[in-house]
Amino acid sequence: VYARQMYNNAAIVKGLHLANNLINGCALCGQCEELCPENFSMAELCLSARQDMVERGVMPPSAHEFALEDMEAASGPECALSIRGGEGGWLFFPGCQLAASRGEQVEALYAWLRDALAGQGEFAPGLERGPVSLLLRCCGIPARWGGREELFARQAQELRQQWEGLGRPRIMAACSSCLSVLREVLPEARALSLWEVLDALPWPEGASGGADRGTLLTMQDPCTARHDTAWQDAVRSLARKAGMIPEEPPQGRDRTACCGYGGLVWCAQPELADAMAGHRAGGLPHAALSSCIMCRDRLTGSGKPGLHLLDLLPQLAPLAHGLEPEKGPGLSERRARRAALRRRLARVWLGQELAEPAAGRLDLVPGLLEELERRHILLEDVDGAVAAVEAEKAYFVDAESGHRLGAWRPRNVTFWVEYTEEDGRWLLHDAWCHRMRVPGSGGVQENGCCGEA
Template sequence: MLDKAKKYSWIMSAISKLKWSTKKEVITHFLISKKKYIPKKKTNADVDNILKCALCPNMCRFDCPVLRVEKSETSSPSGKARIAYLVEMNRLNFSDDVIDLMYKCASCDACKEWCPFDFSLGELLIGVRKDIVEKGLVPSSLTIFKEKLEENHTIYEEGITSLGLEAKRGDVLYFAGCTTLNKRKEVANANIKILEKAGINFTTLSNEWCCGAPLSILGFGSDFKKFAEHNIKAIRESGCKTMICGCPECVHTFKELYPRIGLKLNVEILHTSQFLLRLVEEGKIKMKHLKEEYVYHDPCVLSRKLNICEEPRELLKNIPELKLKEAQFDRKETRCCGMGEMLGVTNPKISLEMAKNRVSGLREACNSIVTACPTCELAFKNVNKKLRVLDLSELILETMEE
């Protein structure tokens, strides 16, 4: 109730100085008129909130990375919300162009930072995508993607779902994630070596399935639940008390998305940056001098959805002589790498241009980049293979004392 009061405080402030009779008239008219703007038929989409987004002054458009590439008002957050509202009200058909637009979002939540209602357009669009799924209008490329994911249990064609370690019970479970296993194996190796050197009783899953986030993002709700149920069973059987993961999307899925569908893990869930900082504070990790400069890139999910901005920086500050630079847009005002929320699959050209924009901004501060998300690292490498991009764990391992 308190959260709702905060969201609507600006509206209440606007009418607070009116006479009581006028206030009553305004509120009564709103409640009666509101019914005209909500569909009679039940939908998966949150039409009430989509409408509010569509009618907003649209300040968020100045920070939308998709709009910055597309340069079309239709691609702005409120532009997408207006189209979404019209199709949910059956005033516009789900044409191919409209369906394509509903996937042109990285769900980076840059818009949310500006939003007076505290909306995430990315989350609102998931409901619309669920309706697209139910109507059988999903683009064939995404249907094929889903089928391969269900078959291979990972989003990548390499099909790697294991680190090749002996399955055992342990206090700490290291969950690598699809991108780390298939595209950034060196990051997984770095984390394993750090845990071994620190003397941590850890384990991994012998057959690690995708966390399921891509299925949720694309609107395949029932399929997402199957992956969630499998993962919860596997994680419980590991006997862990704490689960760590270097992929912010996985952490967000385990902590936030699973409980939303009635599934909850009764274990501590941490991003690797949080766990490694804990090891430093406990004296289990000590680092040697490193006379280098790095700019830190805040991953969108880590900073805006998980509110983890300072832990990676504190970890880096524990490396003697390392000079940490800051980008112009950092922390919760970070800029998206371009591959968030499956945009690299649904709109690869937009994704690449967004990555170029972010790399350009980061290199204004420093040529060497360190971040805490394998997907961001992959996006930046797609811009320039020679670009020096390290994961936080790789840098920590490099500087660890023997």
């Protein structure tokens, strides 16, 4: 039935494309294929439908544009960084979301890996010691999930150039989505999971700070590691070494369920993604142990106590997070944390002092930040909108409230801000956006209808 609806959606020339929500509401996680007795894959069907919509120019920009902008920012000059440890050896690829959520742990783990892998000779069959490089950036999978194959190919080419510039090291990845991409676009790098490397190294003395020994933790396998038994086994081994009791969930390993991050559902249909996170959290009997940072952040955001695997490593014990439900950072904070991690690592390992971001003049009324997060609006964008509106005096004043209102379009999105001035600072009362070109907004006069909506 779904396949027929999607075919009809593609065949329509005029009229409502009723299957757009179905197509963009798939996490592309592959669980359906595992559960279906005929192994029918809705993921393949939905991804091909997205690629077709992009190719024909009918994919609404509002569906994935914010996620694609975040991908570009994570790989851009403010957040991306490469540190060459030496010729060959290893490349630690933490992934852009781990860098955004657990930058301090990434920083400490990189320093520890450099020491642990120094020297020559094997530390496990097929695994040799050597210098450790680091690459902070996005792997490009949001472009693949969004059906934008040309953009994905460009990201892959950038990855290859940076990998070659680092001396063609073997890659260890902390993100299963990154690992799937790296194995596809850089097969020569013989990428494997960070957990396999850590499990093969001598276990350091000390206790983990995330939970008491003997704690029962239900495993949450990331959906992009669904068929990666080496990943799954290493995670369970590390949990046991830390003194935990890893429990298999009712649906785990090759039948694991997505947390709602996969396939850009979190961007296209946030309410559906939240429901997916809540459903997955409800299917885990005890506190969750995740080896994917987005699984951990989304499950705890649903009220499920849980840890990320880094919280169990003795070498990172002072930086461990506890079992109490703790929401991960918001969209604006994630962007800021990536940039802060880049500045710290550049100072420590490259001797570069990078400029700190300029302090803003913007304050928010209570509760507005949560609403901006829900609308996928970054603080830097509303700050830029107010600054642009004020510079051009392109606002009007609401007669009843006295609030100033104005619009700004820096790219294919129009931001609207409602604010007042108080003691030389701007107090933001509300903000919203349209991912379209609104004629006249931001001082740009255009003819015709809104277009690109």
